[in-house]
Amino acid sequence: GPKGELKNNFGVIVGISLKEEDGKKQIVTSVAHPEELNEKTHWGTVRSIIAGMVQGVSQGFEKKLELVGVGYKVSVSGKEVKLDVGFSHPVKYQLPEGIEAKAEKNILCISGIDKQLVGQVTAEIRSVRKPEPYKGKGIKYVGEVIRRKAGKAAKSGAAG
Numbered sequence: 001g002p003k004g005e006l007k008n009n010f011g012v013i014v015g016i017s018l019k020e021e022d023g024k025k026q027i028v029t030s031v032a033h034p035e036e037l038n039e040k041t042h043w044g045t046v047r048s049i050i051a052g053m054v055q056g057v058s059q060g061f062e063k064k065l066e067l068v069g070v071g072y073k074v075s076v077s078g079k080e081v082k083l084d085v086g087f088s089h090p091v092k093y094q095l096p097e098g099i100e101a102k103a104e105k106n107i108l109c110i111s112g113i114d115k116q117l118v119g120q121v122t123a124e125i126r127s128v129r130k131p132e133p134y135k136g137k138g139i140k141y142v143g144e145v146i147r148r149k150a151g152k153a154a155k156s157g158a159a160g
Helices: 036-059 115-126 150-159
Strands: 016-021 024-029 063-068 073-077 080-084 092-093 099-104 109-113 137-143
Touching: 024 099, 036 115, 063 115, 109 115, 109 137, 115 137
Parallel strands: none
Antiparallel strands: 016 024, 063 109, 063 137, 073 080, 080 092, 099 109
């Protein structure tokens, strides 16, 4: 595709092949009775992975993280993301090959062509400081709703 090239080895899935006909690629079975084989259970997974790969090389994938908290900030320099999230030192995260990051104020945008890798990188960065339920401080996905809890003051007032 225009953004790059992806390859995937699905292992030994007998009876499934990829065929190109009139410029269209499709998954076909080469087994007369697929019900007899266990491979029929993999058809949907293989189709979904291939569809994700096609979308990745044509449009790409993007996930955004938001830093919530006083003094929380993020900066990107080359292949390194520097997170200031309330620790005594800044946390540095090295981006893997094929992943790009952009930082705008308190939003970190991770993009790439491999859907699995983009999700893995955003999950690893989020795990540096997960959002806490009392004040909501931490690193969260844009649009993620954090379930909030009442603090001690709400509990003591109800018991008294």
